[in-house]
Amino acid sequence: MKPAAPAMAEDTPLSRPLGSGAAIGLLLVSACAALALFAPLVVTCPPGRLDLAIAWLGPTAGHPWGTGDNGVDVLSQVAYGARVSLGIGLAAVLVSGTFGTIAGAASGYAGGLWDALAMRVIDVLLAFPGLLLAIFLTAVLGPSIPGLVLALCSTAWVGYARLARAQVLALREQGFVLAARALGAGPSRIVVRHLLPNLLGPILVQATFGLPAAILAEASLSFLGLGVPPGTPSWGALVDQGMAHLVDAPHVALIPGAAIALTVLGFNFLGDALRDRLDPRG
Amino acid sequence: MWAGEAVAYAPAVRRTTLGWLVALPLLGCPRAPLPPGTVVLVVESAPETLDRRLALSAVAENVSGQLLEPGLVRIADDGQPVPDLAERFERLDPATYVFTLRPGLRFGDGSPLAAADVVATFASVRDPRLGSPVAPRYAEIDAVDALDDRRVRVRLRHPFAPFLADMNLGIVPARTLAAPDRPDFGRHPVGAGPFRFAAWPDDEHLLLEANPFYYAGPPPIRHLLVATVRDETTRLLELESGEADVAFNAVSPPMLRQLATAPHVKLLRRPGAGTTYLVFQFGDPKLRDVRVREAIADSIDREALVRYKLLGYGEVADSLLPPSNWAHAAQPLRHRDLARARELLDAAGLRAPQGAPRFTVSLKCSTDRFRRSIASAIAHEIEETGIAVRLEPLEFGTFFSDVRRGSFDIASMKWVPIVEPDLLYWVFDSASIPDAADGFVGFNRGGYRNPALDALLEAARVAPSRAERAADYARVQAIADRDLPYIVLWYEDSVAVVRDDIEGLRISPFGYFDGLASARRVSP
Numbered sequence: 174m175k176p177a178a179p180a181m182a183e184d185t186p187l188s189r190p191l192g193s194g195a196a197i198g199l200l201l202v203s204a205c206a207a208l209a210l211f212a213p214l215v216v217t218c219p220p221g222r223l224d225l226a227i228a229w230l231g232p233t234a235g236h237p238w239g240t241g242d243n244g245v246d247v248l249s250q251v252a253y254g255a256r257v258s259l260g261i262g263l264a265a266v267l268v269s270g271t272f273g274t275i276a277g278a279a280s281g282y283a284g285g286l287w288d289a290l291a292m293r294v295i296d297v298l299l300a301f302p303g304l305l306l307a308i309f310l311t312a313v314l315g316p317s318i319p320g321l322v323l324a325l326c327s328t329a330w331v332g333y334a335r336l337a338r339a340q341v342l343a344l345r346e347q348g349f350v351l352a353a354r355a356l357g358a359g360p361s362r363i364v365v366r367h368l369l370p371n372l373l374g375p376i377l378v379q380a381t382f383g384l385p386a387a388i389l390a391e392a393s394l395s396f397l398g399l400g401v402p403p404g405t406p407s408w409g410a411l412v413d414q415g416m417a418h419l420v421d422a423p424h425v426a427l428i429p430g431a432a433i434a435l436t437v438l439g440f441n442f443l444g445d446a447l448r449d450r451l452d453p454r455g
Numbered sequence: 456m457w458a459g460e461a462v463a464y465a466p467a468v469r470r471t472t473l474g475w476l477v478a479l480p481l482l483g484c485p486r487a488p489l490p491p492g493t494v495v496l497v498v499e500s501a502p503e504t505l506d507r508r509l510a511l512s513a514v515a516e517n518v519s520g521q522l523l524e525p526g527l528v529r530i531a532d533d534g535q536p537v538p539d540l541a542e543r544f545e546r547l548d549p550a551t552y553v554f555t556l557r558p559g560l561r562f563g564d565g566s567p568l569a570a571a572d573v574v575a576t577f578a579s580v581r582d583p584r585l586g587s588p589v590a591p592r593y594a595e596i597d598a599v600d601a602l603d604d605r606r607v608r609v610r611l612r613h614p615f616a617p618f619l620a621d622m623n624l625g626i627v628p629a630r631t632l633a634a635p636d637r638p639d640f641g642r643h644p645v646g647a648g649p650f651r652f653a654a655w656p657d658d659e660h661l662l663l664e665a666n667p668f669y670y671a672g673p674p675p676i677r678h679l680l681v682a683t684v685r686d687e688t689t690r691l692l693e694l695e696s697g698e699a700d701v702a703f704n705a706v707s708p709p710m711l712r713q714l715a716t717a718p719h720v721k722l723l724r725r726p727g728a729g730t731t732y733l734v735f736q737f738g739d740p741k742l743r744d745v746r747v748r749e750a751i752a753d754s755i756d757r758e759a760l761v762r763y764k765l766l767g768y769g770e771v772a773d774s775l776l777p778p779s780n781w782a783h784a785a786q787p788l789r790h791r792d793l794a795r796a797r798e799l800l801d802a803a804g805l806r807a808p809q810g811a812p813r814f815t816v817s818l819k820c821s822t823d824r825f826r827r828s829i830a831s832a833i834a835h836e837i838e839e840t841g842i843a844v845r846l847e848p849l850e851f852g853t854f855f856s857d858v859r860r861g862s863f864d865i866a867s868m869k870w871v872p873i874v875e876p877d878l879l880y881w882v883f884d885s886a887s888i889p890d891a892a893d894g895f896v897g898f899n900r901g902g903y904r905n906p907a908l909d910a911l912l913e914a915a916r917v918a919p920s921r922a923e924r925a926a927d928y929a930r931v932q933a934i935a936d937r938d939l940p941y942i943v944l945w946y947e948d949s950v951a952v953v954r955d956d957i958e959g960l961r962i963s964p965f966g967y968f969d970g971l972a973s974a975r976r977v978s979p
Contacts, residue, residue, distance in 0.1 A: 223832060
């Protein structure tokens, strides 16, 4: 037990100022979200339109961010690509977060053989390079968005499971759980009503870091030609397209590259700020 | 006199070879000293063998067939076989030919090349124990005999005109075939070509030297290094920096644009003999309708694709056979006509329900960035007719295996440079439809059948004169243009990228390396 200093009473995580990191993060993330939401209003031509005659050109009136391979409009590719990136990232985090949390919490609460078994599976998956497994899965499943989300979730869920299990192990010995059990609550009620709400903070922090990781992984897979189906606007695929023209048309790789970097940076700043506030260890 | 020279030369060869064997492994960066004046030819993949009989890849065929081991005939630019090691050939009757060797022929090691070597070479390639991938080309041969030291008689089982073009098989010394304890021929080849083998210290570096016994005289290039650089950008940089001197068809058009303005590098080009095309699967009930195939053909803007995707390094195609081929028959050029394409689809009963596509087809292509980009442009053009196209870029091994098995709706492919018009038989005859029983050897991968066309193709194989063959093939090309089992797109130029101090390099429409025999480096 630490001696309680007078100032400690006011210094709860929630009372700390947000800081400039969070402001920058919020700004970047909102900019990306706005680009995705208002894509049809931002762009000057639809993302699927090709015109061979105007390939690899710099900015013009009709194409403010220039054009890429086969004359695709870079602005519309980046704007609609934001929808794809954010959509896939959110879906991957939602699926892996839900599955991982439930699996981890259940395993931690049940304990014993089930727990040991689940933890060994998680150890194996943690030791496996995630991107490699995702490459394998996308190669087997073929290019499709649900397949891509599944591939991204294949290893991402273990992080949530480890976190949820560790929290549950600590929480289940606490007084309020014992009280609930003494009152006759069953295991599922205890997990759902008493444990999960207490897990949400750390899981939310983990998800904030999981989202940029998923966006980055989607971009990597699309860069390798294994991500979204051909023709779907994607930041990673656009960077791949621009790689061969870094000398004569650098904007085609640099603009989506910057979009990926800034979005990931924004989410990481936001995650840091969130952790400072919500993490009990913070 | 010849023998004396050979003896005098041999020890020198061994000394220099040994020297470079030690020096070559240090190649790469920084490159170790090469023999002064060495010309560096950069290729995309390492030759898997230097034995022409066993070569599979274009690079291996080229290095072994064009530089090291020439055959009785070589292929002229129009696809006709002309004398090479043979000074002439005559047809005694429709199924018997006699080849007369040039006088005084010698292999690169100085030993004489005689009719017995020709007989042994053909016996070995047809021997199933060798497992030569080109053996089926010689299945029509009944017997090869030496009439005397310089004359070889080839008897066929039945008249078979395309066989002459396959007499370019590299002749190898009979004694290397007889002795089983010799080191692997494919790693230590002996031939009678303009160059001879010097050293092959590692996969990426193969050193050849001028053959002093070559019948046309040794080539001006004394040493030729065949360097493998797999990455296209690296090939480009090596040519720009002068680390490499020559590349044949190893740089794609988007990269050529960058080289066109580079100092000390020149681009040599001529119309090529490789045809790029789309092939349809006739097993698909919609694609089986000629109106649908015609609509798709009408939707493609080939002029724009050649201008903007190939940057002009090509020519719009009108037939599977390139215009340089002796059997080419010009067909009317198709121009993009979307209105007509839509009418044809309507007439075929494939109207679009409100807002939905008429139907969906898949278009398979390789994942190569350039090919995929072309395929996506083509897919976009087809979609403007109301057909939905699902583009499926596949890693080359998977793609090629799918194509061989006929597992595609539409596939985008390119033929290796076309020499012998009998290819049309392999591509369009119903006997060439691949199936599992024959190991998918036929090239009629779409399963196209037309009895009239089959009859013409089979007649052209046995036609007694070239004029009659050409007439048959002209009718075949007209039928293929009407039936559209293929949509021929364009012929890609044969392009050599050459440092400006290399002169006299002749480029071949087939991408052959033989032009190096006449090239020289001029001192600045």
